[in-house]
Structure formats: C-alpha cells, structure tokens
Amino acid sequence: MTAEQAAAEELRQRIASQFGRSLHIRTLDTGSCAACEQEIRLLTAPHYDLHRLGFFFTPAPRHADLLLVTGPMIRAFDVAARKTFDAMPGPKIVVATGACALGGVYPADAFVHGSVGEILPVDVWVPGCPPSPLALLQGLLVAVDRLAEKAASLTFVADSLTGEVPG
Numbered sequence: 001m002t003a004e005q006a007a008a009e010e011l012r013q014r015i016a017s018q019f020g021r022s023l024h025i026r027t028l029d030t031g032s033c034a035a036c037e038q039e040i041r042l043l044t045a046p047h048y049d050l051h052r053l054g055f056f057f058t059p060a061p062r063h064a065d066l067l068l069v070t071g072p073m074i075r076a077f078d079v080a081a082r083k084t085f086d087a088m089p090g091p092k093i094v095v096a097t098g099a100c101a102l103g104g105v106y107p108a109d110a111f112v113h114g115s116v117g118e119i120l121p122v123d124v125w126v127p128g129c130p131p132s133p134l135a136l137l138q139g140l141l142v143a144v145d146r147l148a149e150k151a152a153s154l155t156f157v158a159d160s161l162t163g164e165v166p167g
C-alpha cells in the first residue's frame with residue numbers, strides 16, 4: 001500500500017466512525033494564483049477520488065464543517081471571509097493551504113494581510129507552493145482529528161420535549 005493509499009484509508013475510516021460517513025468542505029480563495037485550487041481539484045479526480053473517503057465540497061457555508069482556505073487574504077476579501085466563517089455551524093475547522101495562506105509569500109501591506117491567520121482562526125496549516133495532493137490529504141487527516149476533539153468538548157442540553165441528549 002502506498003503512502004497516499006494508507007493516508008486515504010485512514011481518512012475514510014475516521015470519517016466513517018466519527019462523522020457519520022460524510023464531512024463537507026467549503027473552499028475559500030482569498031487571492032491565490034489558482035495553482036493551490038488546481039491541486040485541491042485533483043483530489044476529486046479518479047486517482048484520489050476524495051468523495052469515496054467521505055469528503056464532499058459544498059458551496060454553502062451553512063452546510064460546511066471545514067473551511068479550506070487558499071491565498072494571502074487580500075484586504076478586500078476579509079469581510080467576506082469572516083462572514084463565510086461565521087455562517088458555518090459549529091463545531092467547525094479552518095485549514096489554511098499553501099505558502100501564501102501561511103504568510104510565506106506576501107508581506108502585509110495596504111492591499112493584503114499576508115496570512116489567513118490574520119483574519120480567521122486557523123486550526124491546521126498545510127505548507128507547499130502549491131501543496132501536493134498527498135500533503136492536502138495529510139492536512140485533512142489532522143483536521144478530522146481536531147474536529148473530532150472539538151465535537152467531543154461540546155456540551156449538549158436535553159431536548160425540552162423528548163428529554164433526549166444529542167451526540
């Protein structure tokens with residue numbers, strides 16, 4: 001089994017056991033050159049076939065568990081980025097992808113923040129310019145664990161009608 005296949009199988013098992021077999025991703029481009037998006041798109045090609053692992057992409061923040069962010073966070077985009085994050089239900093997780101998002105390409109100036117972390121609470125950083133699909137898979141693997149930790153720390157209250165406690 002290759003490293004990619006091993007990482008993929010581990011992801012599939014964790015999503016199946018911890019998230020009811022599906023986890024939804026909202027991508028957010030904050031000013032990238034589009035090469036990071038090409039690598040993310042490759043994950044859905046037959047070779048990686050991200051959907052078989054339980055990951056699905058959604059355009060709706062309200063349906064998303066994970067925000068996958070690329071680019072150096074241009075200032076014109078920070079309100080939209082915050083609104084997207086705020087619209088996601090909790091528990092939620094932010095994965096910053098690529099050297100731009102990590103703050104390693106553009107210094108802050110009048111037009112750009114220089115790092116996604118300046119605006120969003122990043123949980124997982126995936127380096128690379130662009131990151132390879134395997135690096136993205138490994139980042140998602142870490143993110144699934146962090147998300148499970150967040151979900152486990154939630155306190156649920158009983159339904160006032162049935163008395164049942166979700167979770």
Ligand code: SF4
Pocket residue numbers: 031032033034035036070071097098099100101105128129130131
């Ligand atoms: S990290 Fe590299 S590939 Fe990704 S958006 Fe920045 S310059 Fe482009």
